[in-house]
Amino acid sequence: MARPLLFVVDRDRGSLSEMVTDLTRRFGNQFEVRGKSSATSALAALRGAAQEREPVAVILVQDAEADLLGSAHELHPRAKRVLLVDRDYSSTSPAVQAITLGRAEYHLTRPWADDEMLFGPMSEYLLAWTREQEPSFEMFRVVAADGDPRVHRLHDVMTRFGMPYGTYSVGSAAGRDLLDDAGLDGTRLPVVMRYDGRVMIDPGMPELADALGVNVTEDARTCDVAIIGAGPAGLTAAVYAASEGLDTVMLEEEVSGGQASTSPLIRNYPGFPHGINGGLLMERTCEQAWLMGAHIVFAQRAISLEPVGERRVIRMLDGSELSARVVVLATGIEWRRLGVAPIEALVGSGVFYGAAVGESRAMQGQDVFIVGAGNSAGQAALHLAKHARSVTLLVRSESIARSMSTYLIRAIESTPNVTARCGTEIVDGGGAGRLEHLTIADRATGTAEQVPANALFIMIGGEPNTQWLPDDIARDDHGYVMTGSLAGPPVAGAPERMLLETSMPGVFAAGDARHGSIKRVASAVGEGATVVWMIHEYLRALEPVS
Ligand SMILES: Cc1cc2nc3c(=O)[nH]c(=O)nc-3n(C[C@H](O)[C@H](O)[C@H](O)COP(=O)(O)OP(=O)(O)OC[C@H]3O[C@@H](n4cnc5c(N)ncnc54)[C@H](O)[C@@H]3O)c2cc1C
Numbered sequence: 001m002a003r004p005l006l007f008v009v010d011r012d013r014g015s016l017s018e019m020v021t022d023l024t025r026r027f028g029n030q031f032e033v034r035g036k037s038s039a040t041s042a043l044a045a046l047r048g049a050a051q052e053r054e055p056v057a058v059i060l061v062q063d064a065e066a067d068l069l070g071s072a073h074e075l076h077p078r079a080k081r082v083l084l085v086d087r088d089y090s091s092t093s094p095a096v097q098a099i100t101l102g103r104a105e106y107h108l109t110r111p112w113a114d115d116e117m118l119f120g121p122m123s124e125y126l127l128a129w130t131r132e133q134e135p136s137f138e139m140f141r142v143v144a145a146d147g148d149p150r151v152h153r154l155h156d157v158m159t160r161f162g163m164p165y166g167t168y169s170v171g172s173a174a175g176r177d178l179l180d181d182a183g184l185d186g187t188r189l190p191v192v193m194r195y196d197g198r199v200m201i202d203p204g205m206p207e208l209a210d211a212l213g214v215n216v217t218e219d220a221r222t223c224d225v226a227i228i229g230a231g232p233a234g235l236t237a238a239v240y241a242a243s244e245g246l247d248t249v250m251l252e253e254e255v256s257g258g259q260a261s262t263s264p265l266i267r268n269y270p271g272f273p274h275g276i277n278g279g280l281l282m283e284r285t286c287e288q289a290w291l292m293g294a295h296i297v298f299a300q301r302a303i304s305l306e307p308v309g310e311r312r313v314i315r316m317l318d319g320s321e322l323s324a325r326v327v328v329l330a331t332g333i334e335w336r337r338l339g340v341a342p343i344e345a346l347v348g349s350g351v352f353y354g355a356a357v358g359e360s361r362a363m364q365g366q367d368v369f370i371v372g373a374g375n376s377a378g379q380a381a382l383h384l385a386k387h388a389r390s391v392t393l394l395v396r397s398e399s400i401a402r403s404m405s406t407y408l409i410r411a412i413e414s415t416p417n418v419t420a421r422c423g424t425e426i427v428d429g430g431g432a433g434r435l436e437h438l439t440i441a442d443r444a445t446g447t448a449e450q451v452p453a454n455a456l457f458i459m460i461g462g463e464p465n466t467q468w469l470p471d472d473i474a475r476d477d478h479g480y481v482m483t484g485s486l487a488g489p490p491v492a493g494a495p496e497r498m499l500l501e502t503s504m505p506g507v508f509a510a511g512d513a514r515h516g517s518i519k520r521v522a523s524a525v526g527e528g529a530t531v532v533w534m535i536h537e538y539l540r541a542l543e544p545v546s
Contacts, residue, residue: 003032004057005049006126007072009042009065010035010084019060019118026119027126031057039068050075057129058122060084060108063094069103073433078132080125082106099274100267100362101454102349102434106274135164137195140211142167143175144190150202151190156262157205160255160279161212205254205299206318214255216299217320223249223295225535226314226324228302229465231258232521233511234330235282236528238289238296241328244532248294249322251314253301257282258332259512260521265348269521275348278521302331303468305507310542312506326535329473329481329502329509330528331465333519338371338458342430343438350435351456354519363388367452369438371426372459373400378408380457385418388455393420394440429453464513474503480515483508498534500527508534 006023010016020035027033036042042065049056056076061068062084069081083104085095095107106125112118140158144151146169158165168175170186179186182199192200192208200207206216225241227234230252241248260266263278272281290296301317305327312327335353338344343351368388370377373395385391393400393412400409400420412418421440427448428439435456441448464479474482482488487503490496500508510531511517511524 002054003030004055004129006031006033006057006122007042007046007059007079008033008035009037009039009060009068010062011037011064012062013037022115022118023122026115027122031126039065042068043071046072046075055133058082058125060122061104066094066098066103069098070432077433078129080105080129082108082122082125084108084110086110097362097364101366102346135166137164138166139163139195140165141178141193142190143170143178143186143193144168145170148190154190154192154208157208157212157255160257160261160283161214162280162283163212209255209298212255215295215297217297217318220247220249220295221321222311222323223247224324224539225249225326225328225532226251226312226322227294227328227330228314229258229330229332229511229513230256230282230286230296230298231330231332231511231524232260232282232285233332233524233528233531234258234328235285235289236525237328237330237510237531238294238528239285239292240529240532241535242289242292242294244536246532246535248289249324250289250294250296251300251302251316251322252296252298253317255298256286256296259335260524263347263353264345266521267348281521305468305470305473305504307472307504307506310506312504325506326538327507328528328531328535329466329469329507329513330511330524332512332524333462333464335462336460338426338460340426340428342428343426343435343456346429346431346435349433350431350454351429351458353458363455365389366454368392368455368457369394369426369453370457370459372457372461373397373403374459374461375403375405375408377457377459378404378412380459381418382408382411382415384457385415389417391418393418394424394426395420395422396425396443398423426456429456466513470504472504473507476515480517481509481513482515486515498537500531500534501538506538 008019016035016037020033023033036045056079058080059072060082081104083095083098085093085107087109098104108121140163142154168178170189188201192203194211209216224246225248227237227250230250234250238248238250257279261279261282265275266278267275302314303317304315306313311323314322363384364387366388367390368384369392370381371394381391381393399422423443424440425443426438427441435453437450438453439448439450466479466481474487481502483502484499500510502509508531510527512519
């Protein structure tokens, strides 16, 4: 089979030839390295590769030829684009805008002191490409009707566990062959087949989790710490609690990762300058918690919590119970999603859930849209307007006056490059690997228009997963769990209430479900780690004084 291509484009012929030689020396066994010294010759070569169906893994382009990246992406949408820039850590470096707006996935800075500074990052980019190729071995095969929404969920679960799988339409020859082999007629779909012959028809979460080889039942009935929710806050709490010798059980109603694993690219998590796939980050954290000794139980929803003496008893949907000395509520929130598939596919590549502050500089001269009508959307619009060419607020209702403070409305009205379009909604959007256009419909007339767009911030709110908690756990008007002094004075005789402790002694909250939380992966991780220190303090205070 032909080796996948690694393309290098650099106007400086001397440097180009050196890079091609060096990269061939290191990666030549698996990849064919080709060099071009102009955008025109590179484009012709890339076009030829597309016609010959030669796979292109990486396109490394000197910033002077950066315009090539758009056409290169159209020809080879799966290739990783790397911008080669000179060392310049100012906010005007071309790498800043290219990466924020999804025009390139990575950058390389030159000069490099030794070859490893080129080879190290390049290995990472090639690995990222390799991971996204069709698996040569499918651990699971899914046969389903075209457009069945349950397939999306199956896809989500398989992806979160990093399982190689394939999906086959029931209308295809391959799909029918698979059903025949399993002795099924396809009247009940979707069918999930494991490599060893196990067949599941329209499996529920527990059956699927079991087939994936993860725990769905907890044999232990007692533990030191029960953590509810396996998003970034719960997983981090599990890593720390288990590593510090506490007998830890984590309950998750679905599979691990929480909201974070629905994000294809988390760009603001420290240590990952080019961003990291949220699913991958969470998968690694989950594995770390397991290796530290945490008992992780999937497909188990906590439905009630009550104090019994000095212990806290959690009841699960399947009727089983778990008694813990301490409970951490890390159940997060359910963000309202826009639900427009082509837009969801571009999250991280010009489409962002949540506030825009961190991305504002990269919006220099761009056309930016915000969906939402709350104060946070208004504040984001004003902030982005300092850099963007235009900011458009898209609002479903006929007016923003009901949902936004008057001072913000006035500020928006007096900012010339901000416009509010009321009575509108997004019905479509897309671009070549990054957001380039949106289709906006007028809700009253039904007419739709396509507009150019470089970035979209979705700020339509969410609800905390806390409805199941008892009244003893104080919550704010929106259901977020109150902690620390906001949860009220300590119960008589109980140790002093700490920053992440709820109104029920021995029950802590971390991450998005907590009142006043920051709604970021890093802050949820920080709270997950901090809460374990507080658990130690709480348990120490309960020990009899000798
Ligand atoms: C599309 C998207 C993109 C995002 N991008 C970014 C980004 O780029 N950068 C960033 O910093 N933040 C981002 N965020 C926000 C970030 O993901 C969240 O702030 C973070 O995941 C919160 O972590 P958490 O652990 O508090 O809660 P969650 O991640 O919400 O996890 C909570 C977990 O609890 C489980 N659960 C709920 N109720 C129960 C129950 N009763 N029993 C058992 N389990 C239960 C849920 O199934 C879930 O797995 C994004 C969010 C979304 C939706």
